[in-house]
Amino acid sequence: MSAPKAPCTSEVDHLLLTLDGTFSDQTELEAELVPFLNALEQCAGDWAPDIVKGTRKRKYARSAFWQALKERRDDDSASVALYRAALPAVELTLELWLPPHPSELNIWLDVQPLTHFSNGRDCPGLVEMVRVWATHYPVSHAAAHSMADRELAGFPHFGREAEVSRRDGFDKVYEVCWLNVFGPKLVEAVGRERMLSTPAHLVEELPNGSVLLVLWPTAADFASDEARVAQARAQVHLRPDLDFDTVLRTLRERSAALAPVEPRFHPDLAPLLSRLPDTFAISERQARIAELNAFRPPAPEEWLPAALPPDVENVERIRRDYGDLSEQLVAALHAQVPSIMNETPASLTDLDFYFWRENFPERYTRDLIDEHTAPALGAYLGGMLVRRLGGAWVPRRKLEESQVRVGRRVWLPFLRARRYLQSRQSLLDYSLAQFFHEAERYRS
Numbered sequence: 001m002s003a004p005k006a007p008c009t010s011e012v013d014h015l016l017l018t019l020d021g022t023f024s025d026q027t028e029l030e031a032e033l034v035p036f037l038n039a040l041e042q043c044a045g046d047w048a049p050d051i052v053k054g055t056r057k058r059k060y061a062r063s064a065f066w067q068a069l070k071e072r073r074d075d076d077s078a079s080v081a082l083y084r085a086a087l088p089a090v091e092l093t094l095e096l097w098l099p100p101h102p103s104e105l106n107i108w109l110d111v112q113p114l115t116h117f118s119n120g121r122d123c124p125g126l127v128e129m130v131r132v133w134a135t136h137y138p139v140s141h142a143a144a145h146s147m148a149d150r151e152l153a154g155f156p157h158f159g160r161e162a163e164v165s166r167r168d169g170f171d172k173v174y175e176v177c178w179l180n181v182f183g184p185k186l187v188e189a190v191g192r193e194r195m196l197s198t199p200a201h202l203v204e205e206l207p208n209g210s211v212l213l214v215l216w217p218t219a220a221d222f223a224s225d226e227a228r229v230a231q232a233r234a235q236v237h238l239r240p241d242l243d244f245d246t247v248l249r250t251l252r253e254r255s256a257a258l259a260p261v262e263p264r265f266h267p268d269l270a271p272l273l274s275r276l277p278d279t280f281a282i283s284e285r286q287a288r289i290a291e292l293n294a295f296r297p298p299a300p301e302e303w304l305p306a307a308l309p310p311d312v313e314n315v316e317r318i319r320r321d322y323g324d325l326s327e328q329l330v331a332a333l334h335a336q337v338p339s340i341m342n343e344t345p346a347s348l349t350d351l352d353f354y355f356w357r358e359n360f361p362e363r364y365t366r367d368l369i370d371e372h373t374a375p376a377l378g379a380y381l382g383g384m385l386v387r388r389l390g391g392a393w394v395p396r397r398k399l400e401e402s403q404v405r406v407g408r409r410v411w412l413p414f415l416r417a418r419r420y421l422q423s424r425q426s427l428l429d430y431s432l433a434q435f436f437h438e439a440e441r442y443r444s
Contacts, residue, residue: 013258017110018142020139049082052082092108095108127202142181145178148282152258179214180214202214265292269434273428297428307405345384391443
């Protein structure tokens with residue numbers, strides 16, 4: 001069994017809490033989970049989940065939680081997912097491993113946006129909730145921190161092979177997060193006295209020997225220079241083998257990588273480029289925006305100042321063939337790109353995004369692309385010039401020489417489509433939408 005662990009949405013940073021603990025298998029499972037629910041209900045405040053999901057979604061209530069747990073339980077495991085759709089959005093997954101496995105409890109809590117925890121009102125409740133959970137369910141390790149910064153830090157593997165990471169877990173202090181719970185084994189490895197003397201906003205020994213450590217009063221301020229200095233001091237205190245200046249420089253570099261970058265995309269491609277950053281890990285997005293700001297596609301070269309004369313016997317039949325090719329594209333992609341039915345400039349942007357997101361040129365065989373996709377795409381693109389810009393087809397026996405006359409130029413949509421589908425980068429260099437907008441500028 002594996003419970004879903006997807007972030008709420010992709011647009012902004014999240015607060016992510018992960019907690020791995022144990023529970024008693026000598027107590028009825030419902031009774032053992034009451035402290036989990038009590039702490040959640042009493043401490044979550046205005047980000048409390050209001051939906052519980054087993055085999056179906058229900059409004060949150062204790063009875064709904066127990067029913068969901070029953071529905072998602074099998075011989076040796078159980079899981080429940082809780083949600084909150086309104087902002088702050090929440091996904092909380094509780095995953096349980098039951099005998100004959102060691103009785104383990106895994107909590108994954110994702111709250112969006114992270115900025116919800118930028119004041120002193122909500123953070124103490126979260127800390128108290130973790131305190132209760134970590135006290136009742138002895139932990140090996142727990143942490144709450146920015147999702148984006150966790151990615152930059154290398155959670156959960158920290159440069160190790162995945163198999164080694166799964167085997168060893170958080171076996172030393174790889175990172176100090178905004179909130180941390182270090183289990184007794186890790187505390188003893190560091191030294192209890194050293195652990196309890198860590199310079200931090202809060203350091204507290206829990207009754208079961210774990211240590212709760214909170215670096216800074218507010219979670220959302222993790223990237224400020226003051227918080228980074230505090231983080232470096234704590235990390236070097238717990239890991240004397242590390243160099244303070246080196247650690248601080250790395251943390252500042254991470255803050256710089258997460259600093260917001262204002263989009264300034266090429267105007268012809270802005271509707272497309274604005275969609276691309278969200279397809280990358282949240283920690284990479286600002287760097288991607290900067291790269292896309294600097295991207296300038298080459299000016300379309302798939303045009304002629306004067307038309308080559310038709311060299312086919314039946315011009316009208318060839319034009320109908322182009323229409324059939326275009327319809328094949330619509331039939332193949334209408335489910336994935338519904339707007340393709342509309343045949344508008346926005347449809348071309350949606351196609352650009354679809355082919356880029358799917359990495360179509362590198363996922364599909366060259367025979368399929370060259371013999372089917374590129375001709376159908378060229379026909380669709382040429383048909384757009386005819387219908388939307390008042391163009392006229394000038395057929396040629398060689399498909400890539402076939403033209404659409406628009407205003408003062410003739411355009412080569414089949415040639416554009418072939419170049420477009422050469423690689424993932426060529427999908428941006430030879431965008432369909434950019435080609436259309438360039439033709440639009442020359443139609444009069």
